[in-house]
Amino acid sequence: MGCDSSGIGSGGSPKDLDDRSFDEFVMGASHAAVLFWSGSCMPCRMALLIFDELQRLRPGISFARVNVGTSAVAVRLGVMSVPTILLFRDGRRVARVVGLKPLEVLLEILDNYFSGRPKEDVYAESYNDLM
Numbered sequence: 001m002g003c004d005s006s007g008i009g010s011g012g013s014p015k016d017l018d019d020r021s022f023d024e025f026v027m028g029a030s031h032a033a034v035l036f037w038s039g040s041c042m043p044c045r046m047a048l049l050i051f052d053e054l055q056r057l058r059p060g061i062s063f064a065r066v067n068v069g070t071s072a073v074a075v076r077l078g079v080m081s082v083p084t085i086l087l088f089r090d091g092r093r094v095a096r097v098v099g100l101k102p103l104e105v106l107l108e109i110l111d112n113y114f115s116g117r118p119k120e121d122v123y124a125e126s127y128n129d130l131m
Contacts (some may be wrong), residue, residue: 014055014063022066022073029062031114032088036066036079043100047083050103058110087113 014035017025026032035051037044048065055063068074068082077086077093087095087110095113097106112119 013052014065017064017066017073018071019073022064022071025062025064026088027091029088030090031060032062032064033110034064034066034086034088036068036074036082036084036086038068038082040069041082044083047085047100050100050106051085053103054106054110057107061110061114089114 015021015025017034022034026034033051033054035047037047039045051063051065055061066073068079074082074084079086081098083098083100085097085106086093087097095109097109101109
């Protein structure tokens with residue numbers, strides 16, 4: 001299955017979001033992971049590669065990315081450093097992962113927060129607030 005406009009799929013890259021498309025993307029996905037990054041950030045470049053691999057390994061999750069240099073979404077959501085991954089379940093933010101993490105750690109985090117009964121995770125802060 002190839003990547004479609006929703007960001008779901010095993011091919012291609014995560015969907016690029018901006019101020020106009022962010023809310024629609026998050027609200028339209030049962031499980032979404034959004035990477036906030038910057039082109040001037042070397043760890044972000046590595047995170048982009050890992051994020052592409054995550055999309056390949058977890059095709060049931062919608063993946064997208066936001067370039068903080070071209071979007072105000074990061075400020076609205078309180079993203080203070082990059083790379084940062086925000087996880088959303090049914091439009092609600094459920095976790096924040098700050099900094100570059102290995103693929104195996106991110107897989108554990110995704111599997112935890114998108115399971116039926118997530119447990120606390122030392123790598124992510126839990127949020128129950130609405131968008």
